[in-house]
Amino acid sequence: xxxxxxxxxxxxxxxxxxxxxxxxxxxxxxxxxxxxxxxxxxxxxxxxxxxxxxxxxxxxxxxxxxxxxxxxxxxxxxxxxxxxxxxxxxxxxxxxxxxxxxxxxxxxxxxxxxxx
Amino acid sequence: xxxxxxxxxxxxxxxxxxxxxxxxxxxxxxxxxxxxxxxxxxxxxxxxxxxxxxxxxxxxxxxxxxxxxxxxxxxxxxxxxxxxxxxxxxxxxxxxxxxxxxxxxxxxxxxxxxxxxxxxxxxxxxxxxxxxxxxxxxxxxxxxxxxxxxxxxxxxxxxxxxxxxxxxxxxxxxxxxxxxxxxxxxxxxxxxxxxxxxxxxxxxxxxxxxxxxxxx
Numbered sequence: 001x002x003x004x005x006x007x008x009x010x011x012x013x014x015x016x017x018x019x020x021x022x023x024x025x026x027x028x029x030x031x032x033x034x035x036x037x038x039x040x041x042x043x044x045x046x047x048x049x050x051x052x053x054x055x056x057x058x059x060x061x062x063x064x065x066x067x068x069x070x071x072x073x074x075x076x077x078x079x080x081x082x083x084x085x086x087x088x089x090x091x092x093x094x095x096x097x098x099x100x101x102x103x104x105x106x107x108x109x110x111x112x113x114x115x116x
Numbered sequence: 117x118x119x120x121x122x123x124x125x126x127x128x129x130x131x132x133x134x135x136x137x138x139x140x141x142x143x144x145x146x147x148x149x150x151x152x153x154x155x156x157x158x159x160x161x162x163x164x165x166x167x168x169x170x171x172x173x174x175x176x177x178x179x180x181x182x183x184x185x186x187x188x189x190x191x192x193x194x195x196x197x198x199x200x201x202x203x204x205x206x207x208x209x210x211x212x213x214x215x216x217x218x219x220x221x222x223x224x225x226x227x228x229x230x231x232x233x234x235x236x237x238x239x240x241x242x243x244x245x246x247x248x249x250x251x252x253x254x255x256x257x258x259x260x261x262x263x264x265x266x267x268x269x270x271x272x273x274x275x276x277x278x279x280x281x282x283x284x285x286x287x288x289x290x291x292x293x294x295x296x297x298x299x300x301x302x303x304x305x306x307x308x309x310x311x312x313x314x315x316x317x318x319x320x321x322x323x324x325x326x327x328x329x330x331x332x
Binding site: 002004005007008009012031033054055056075077078079080 | 126130134301
């Protein structure tokens with residue numbers, strides 16, 4: 001990656017948001033525009049993936065809604081994200097939690113991370 | 117017609133619009149571009165401004181005739197030199213040895229970007245012309261990526277000129293028209309245009325005002 005592009009990308013990065021890791025329970029507050037009205041929508045779930053660097057980075061949040069698995073991918077540095085709230089951290093041993101897609105109910109629960 | 121800038125493709129990235137949409141952009145280093153020669157009707161038979169870009173740091177590698185040419189203009193030797201055909205009025209705006217300002221383009225303008233496309237070598241018809249190839253099953257035998265028939269029989273008795281066949285692909289001059297200028301950084305000599313431009317990273321580019329938007 002070119003140094004100049006690196007510099008340009010750094011300008012567009014949002015540094016006000018908390019650091020999120022794979023396995024975190026998060027609440028993502030996104031701005032939704034309906035006509036000229038603006039409101040905030042919350043998407044709560046567990047982060048199953050982080051990818052990309054600098055401004056191109058994105059993360060995917062998974063939740064189970066009325067028995068149906070729902071995943072939503074957000075660009076981390078998007079201006080449409082109002083805030084991100086990290087509600088808990090879980091102990092995970094891999095960088096992509098795709099295995100959660102095949103698990104249901106109690107088996108799909110992650111263990112909470114304990115401070116050492 | 118009209119003067120343009122010379123540049124170098126640095127690569128691609130993406131930026132966010134105010135409404136949150138992601139715009140793919142190509143980052144181009146334009147300039148410092150300097151006027152290395154002015155050609156006029158009396159002496160050369162046509163009006164043109166010769167522009168140089170990308171200073172050569174190792175002057176000892178430049179041969180003497182070229183070095184003399186750049187010395188005459190009062191600039192250091194340049195690796196990429198191109199001519200732009202210009203009108204009489206434009207001729208008076210630029211002096212030999214001077215830099216061409218980046219203010220030639222503004223944010224929101226449309227530009228045409230010319231470069232040399234990436235070479236693909238000897239390519240078959242599927243890659244080169246987008247042919248569909250033959251069916252993968254139903255008894256096809258050793259004929260998967262072929263182009264099919266290339267003509268008839270005794271009449272006309274030859275294959276027509278321009279028939280799409282395998283051959284060398286890429287590594288030729290390509291112009292992409294009507295790319296929108298998204299951002300300009302005067303201090304860094306950087307121009308950002310929406311979309312892709314021909315050629316590899318570090319490939320040389322010619323950037324001109326969009327021909328199809330001149331009258332608007």
